[in-house]
Amino acid sequence: MVSKLANFLAQVFLLGFISSVRGVNDTSSSRCRCLYPDSSCWPSDADFASLASQVSQPLIYPVPPESACYPASNPSGNCAEVIANIFDGNWRSNQSGSMQSPNFETFIFPNGSISACFLNTSLGVPCQQGNVPPVGVDARTAEDIQAAVAFAEKWNLRVVVKSTGHDYLGRSSGRGSFMIWTHNMKNISYSASFIPEGGPSNVTFNALTLAAGVQWHEAYDAAQSNNRIVVGGIAPGGSVGAAGGWIQGGGHSILSPQFGLGVDNAIQFTVVTSSGSHLTANAYSHPDLFWALRGGGGGTYGVLTSVTYNTHPQESVILIAVEIANFTTPTQAQSIVSEFIRLSPSLSDLGWGGYAFISPQSFLFAGLAPNTSWADANATVKPFFDFVANATSGSAILDTIPFDTFYSVYTSLLSTNASGTDGIGSNNELASRLIPRDLVEKDYDRVSETLLSLNSSLLYHLVAGGAVSKVDPDSTGLNPAWRKAAAHVALGVSWPEGTSVSDIRLLEDIAKGYVGILEGLVGPDGGAYFNEASLYEPNFQETFFGDHYSKLQAIKDQYDPAGLFVVVEGVGSERWDDALECLKA
Template identity: 75%
Template sequence: MVSKLVNFLARVLTLGSISSVLGTNDAFRSKCRCLYADPSCWPSDAEFNSLTSKLSQPLIYPIPPESACYPASNPSGNCTEVTLNAFDGNWRSNQSGSMQAPNYETFIFPNGSISACFLNATLGVPCQQGNVPPVGVDARTPEDIQAAVAFATKWNLKVVVKSTGHDYLGRSAGRGSFLIWTHNMKTISYNASFVPEGGSSDVTYNGKSFLLALTLGAGVQWHEAYDAAEANGRVVVGGIAPGGSVGAAGGWIQGGGHSILSPHFGLGVDNAIQFTIVTSAGFHLTANAYTHADLFWAWGGTYGVLTSVTYKTHPKEPVIFIAVQTAFSSPAIAQSIVSNFISFHPSLTDLGWGGYAFFSSSSFTFAGLAPNTSWADANATIKPFFDLVANATSGTAIETTIPFDSFYSLYTAVLGAGTGQSDGIGENVELASRLFPRDLVENDSERVAETLLSVNNTVLYQLSLKNSLFLSASPNLVIAGGAVSQVDPDSTGLNPAWRKAAAHIVFGGSWPQGSTVSDIRLVQNTVKGYLSVLEDLVGPGGGAYFNEASLYEQHFEQTFFGDHYSKLQSIKNAYDPTGLFVVVEGVGSEKWDNSVTCLHV
């Protein structure tokens, strides 16, 4: 019983200024970034050799990891290793040419032809570079990043930055681009008396003039960060994914960073107290509330290359794991259970509970945790919902609560070592999502449930992502509300919609490797339809989580950044005036084409 629920949860989530170098290459006057092997602008071998002399590591030449299986008759590499690990997030993150969702390793040309390298080499399709950057820097130090940034600036290269490749918008890949790979920046330090740079001992934090803080290098992943926090008897707010493979100091925090602990302790941005960053001018800056405070405020955009993030930590507390799983025997039962959960769960987040609910017209699953409460109190809180589910399903539902002595104990039991494989990793996937305001789910839960369930009645739903077109059920991420709502909406550059949200709703679509472009477009158009449904249901101003969202947002400025966008744009212009770090649907990207390669004329 418990194993089924556990398995289900495991599937879940010093250089000069710019003006001093602009004149060194006429390519800077171009409206487009220089792409790989363009004879008019691409650096020579001698120039790359010069760059190598300034780095701590040799240059890397990323390739799709699946290339080891080609040719099918005589594989060029260890295809067995690739086959065994292709769906493991930690293995994929260790490959410089890999994305967690391999569709972002793939490039579709305007004429409909595809450049890709599929895991199944017997499809008869040649292995090609696709969207994988052909060359890059294996950054181990801030100086490596500074050298890479200076080189990219001099030659007007298109730059992408990647740590683990957990990116549902494909921002850490780019055809013909120059990669800055931060995955191996693994420094971790714990400081029991941390004071932010420039801070004063006169300023107190929870009654103390210092913080118990964890500083993580840009390549640290959450399983490493959780281990470090546990070793020091503390808890840090972080991401949830099988094996803890998500990066802790990269895209996760720049998008705001939601967590199963967010209703209790806030979002990642609410727990970050300092970061260091290399800007497009090559400066390695420290940003916090006292120095470069504007940059520190501007979480939610891309302003440079993060080299570290410092998080406040929290005391260890007991947690209760809560889970319920059931099938629906009729639409009326589905409507009753889902609408009751939707209206009920804000009261859970008020108590600091967090979790993930997955529902379709045929089934419902919720897995979450209740922090810092007794087993008896947790049971009393969840009992009304458990009773409703039990009565509606004639006692056939699986319902359980399990006490753990800490979040770390729960995490290691459910998502720790050996649980890195997941249906969502190594599979083609695109998403559509929206933050759902609290007043909507509390006051109109029947309509919300009816709409979401009716959407799922019109799509093909398969449990396996590997063998068929897939159009997903609705995950209701209970990672908003509670402590998230108690933060001043203007205290960070994060979309203020987060502070009014009760949950984040996500739809997704996937397709098997080797699909035709027409089949891929069919799924993508369905995902666009999901987005339209969510927009109609939530209305304007609902917002979405920048890291789990749609590539088809018509007004990304409002969706991801809300009324903070103009200020964020000003900060972007100050720290990255040439748009070296522009990304799809990121701050400033409205000036660029869809591939963020050429400026609009």
């Protein structure tokens, strides 16, 4: 199967890739990265053979997963498997060439032509490599990563780091680039008395150490086996990576109002930097890098090999459910959404987290009330439940359900993949903003009116406030706006494969419009969550990093002086052209 796919890659992709890349890539200067397959700079077969001899696994040659269905008359791979799993986040993460959003497997040229590989073979579009890196290292050890980094540095390659490919900014792909794939680094260890390297022996943690490829479903299982809770991401099947972009971008969770963000629970990182050094970063060793890795963004400071998280005791939780399938009038929608937003900061103060799916037509809230009795939870939500029941004449679904642990909620509702949810396997782009608490408290009606005016389905993440707001804003590299936020709001646009470039551009304009409306609501200091955001932020430095940007940049210059690691809208990316291929003059 591997050889058949490799032959397919060589026969189908190569000719189109050579002609297209040579038309857009100029590596005549070292200011530009060497991109495949520029023969004037690209490493030779012998060079790659030398690299292969230094790593523990054969080199990988990623292809779009849909390529298994081509040619349509005689598929090169198991097309039925691809069709069955195309919306499964865990399956997609197991494919080196798959991104969770397939639009980031696609490359659109300046002239409007597309290089892509569509699952729907009847579209008659040739299957091409698109934005998927053509070669990389299947890293299993820190030494593998060190060899890959040294190789990329020597040959001036553009590096992309991929664990699972969950990325709304496309940071895990890059046309003609060199992939470091960390997905198969799966080691997990637990210590009830973890001492950070270089730290005092009397400062210990109940800690879970996760290698770079561990996903949240694996981390939750490990925490449960030790009767602990770990603050992590929520996605169908738990497919998001636990030691990659999620944590480096901040890492929000339904547990954040009680225990803080991911960065507030990170005790220690190990990371390979562009020099090839394998460093430990914590409060005692390389504290500046430790600060930057907690919020400065993934793919920017190096390649993580592990993250160690503080864990928490198990506790009972209450699931809060509210569903209004159809608003009868805009006035009803406005009143209910406004009341929810008004109450949301007080819920966060209690440590409650959750997600509200809001549109002009419907409302759904799934919340988690930790460390409280069923009676107390019911008493807390009764005023809102009564308000909704009265406004909907009793047609809404209102419920509270007790669970023994967070893990039992997770396994009941989220441990299996829900096909097509969370945008996995669909082309999409986002717009988002953090909603300041003072805005919610002063003008919740305006907040709800603005959100409903977007005339789209959006997600109001109740993942801020509470414990998040109690952390010193300057204790991590995370945007300080998080510490003043009540919620994180995100919405987006999506399109089916085969959509014309002109129609995609129209949808992108709609997404840009969402950004403008949200910016008008929260102001320039509102900020946004780097992991779930727009590709078109006019001032990404301020939006994603706030007044921490200059310090984050200085730390990057120290640990990555040559700028080997650069991602879309990441720290230092303004020094590069839009394609992240050439340094600006």
